Amino acid sequence: MELNTIKEAFDRVPKKQKLSSSKSQEIVEQIELEIEQALSRIQSIDDTASQTDHSLILGELKAKLKEITPLSQLEATQKELNVALSKYPKLLEKTFNPDISKAYRNVDFDIHTVNQIIASHFYREGQFDLGDCFVNEAAEPEAQAAKSSFSEMYQILEAMKLRNLEPALKWAACNHEQLKQNGSDIELKLHRLQFVEILQRKGRDEALKYARTFLTPFATSHMAEFQKLMGCLLWAGKLDSSPYSELLSPMHWDKLSEEVTRHFCNLIGQSFESPLSVTIAAGVQGLPTLLKLMNVMTGKKQEWQTMKQLPVPVDLDREFQFHSIFVCPVSRDQASEENPPMLLSCGHVLCKQSITKLSKNNSTRPFKCPYCPSEVEVGQCRQLFF
């Protein structure tokens, strides 16, 4: 972001502030000097001297201090500083969006729900101490529910960081059926990595023993992979110079950690990304559009508070697209169960209601596709499922 003008405006503040403080210091020192001089003059007067002497000196001191005009000097230095101090926030207001709560609906967010979401977020990010601290401070003991499953996940991942696959294998074995149902081959991937580790560290015999017990169940379903791994046995001790050296890449560990995370979250009914991160990121992308909308909706605040659907599209990045949304190019309506998308015989897709209108509700009379010269019949249109 181009922040140079803002930075310049800011830099003027500490600059003027330093000028002003050194001026203040100067003034204070000057006053101090005058007083000290007067003091030493008074002290040097003989005690026996008359009273008028020291009051004379005091009178002179008073006049001198008046001459310095310290207060107006202080005020003068402050003036320039004040200009800089008021300019910078004005510039901020101009460059940035000064009130991002303008598009906020006055609905009460249930605090417990929000707290629960935050606690789960801390736990799923592996910040267990922080999560506990928060649950404690917010007095939300139920929010700790998410902790135990995520702590199991982090035990598995921590062990994997230390090149220990035991907890991961144990978890995969426990969830064998479900993983299979999801069409996941993560179990094979874990065993493969373990096999290569054993081959590297303990040699051929141990590796062969491991393969017999754990890899054979995959032999038929993953023939090519199985053969490749068996081929590795020939290169025991020099796998790094074999055609299979790629199996040693540390990248496999990183990739597998991510995959374990993905499947683990899936099995406990959670998303891979923290839902809080996703929602906030979507909010950051969507908010500028909403704020612009509020600018044109001034005076319609009430409408905004009760609106059932946003009046404008909020363009989010691809990663936030979780559902297929079909918008009829003719009516601009979003497809729904009552108004499903239909495939015309020419390959173009319209919503059912648009087709009904185009065909003038006559199912036998052909009509022209709005997007190509084809004549199509209602009877030949097929409903689509995205």
Place this chain on the structure above:
Amino acid sequence: MEMETDALPNGNSQASAGSAASTGTNEGALAIVAVGAVSAAPPSSQMNKLAESLKLEHQFLRVPFEHYKKTIRSNHRIVEKEVSAVISGVGEAADSTDLSHDDAVQHLSSLVSRLQGLKRKLEDGSKTEHLQAQRCKARLDHLESADSENISEWNSTRLKRILVDYMLRMSFYDTASKLAQDSNIQDLVDIEVFSEAKKVIDALQNKEVTPALAWCADNKSRLKKSKSKFEFQLRLQEFIELVRSENNVRAIAYARKYLAPWGATHMKELQRVMATLAFKSNTECPTYKVLFESKQWEYLAEQFKQEFCRLYGMTLEPLLNIYLQAGLSALKTPFCYEDDCTKEDPLSQESFRKLASPLPFSKQHHSKLVCYITKELMDTENPPLVLPNGYVYSTKAIEEMAKKNNGKITCPRTGLVCNYTDLVKAYIS
């Protein structure tokens, strides 16, 4: 193995790499319709999005600056006060006629040590000023550092900042400082600013107004500018407490001194509170009963938080709530509430659905189709293919399936088996 192109949602870098090769077709609506164009959009549009999102960071720069400004002002006030005290001290001594010699010496010495004290204060003050200026700078640098290279790390820091803001506003100070410390973002969050608020809030929760009144006195001119009646509300509460303890004489004296000045602008409230003298704290009359309830103190604490936020240029709502609301609205579609909603959608979770329930649905002007199998967008590059039963999948997914199964396609949702050649292309505009 590594040739597999993962259908991960974070495939952004891949997409932008692809866009460099393809000549950027930017033909208005077409570019928006073709969903691929969103990911293949020129990096400038990504940068534009980034710039738009940075514009939301007003509070991030404003708050430390207000804090800095406050320090500058109060330091200056100290100088002014001390200097004028010393000068009038000299004046008094000079004008007095019966000052003895020793008195004069002592008087001047005390003025000198007063000035020396001021010099020390000035030194400490400029240290604080320097630190606060550094903080303002650190924020500017942090904003400037956001670019496409470090964006995911930057975004994760932003979430942490938003969470610290939430913790501070909810008075979860331990979590706030722990989170800031663990992530080393102390300069990017306003813990110090809020520690000033903490004192006042704690006191109000203990039914104690003195720190709140001191805060009002400290910020008198600015509160007056924003026409705040917070001080009046504090005074009313103090008055109520006097009535509660049946200290009516003192209550009247208090009202004369502290409530009467507000009469011109807030007569109605003043009259209502004065009427409590006629009732007692155990009154059943609803108009007055409510004034004696202890939730008035909670209300004062809430009121204070609002005044405090306004003074520092913060939003009145926690940032977390603002972004959550915008995000939930942008993500909310009727499909989120279906049973087969993907787990990756935050709105598949009960807690998020609950928060989203009073919010509007998002709107789309153009179709955005996601392949059921690969979760990738179906666009001109990866067009949708229709099975004989009407189910639609992306070309990529179908071709892969056909390659693996000798041209046979199995519909994952219905189990229908058909040939690759039975499929037709759908044109989505």
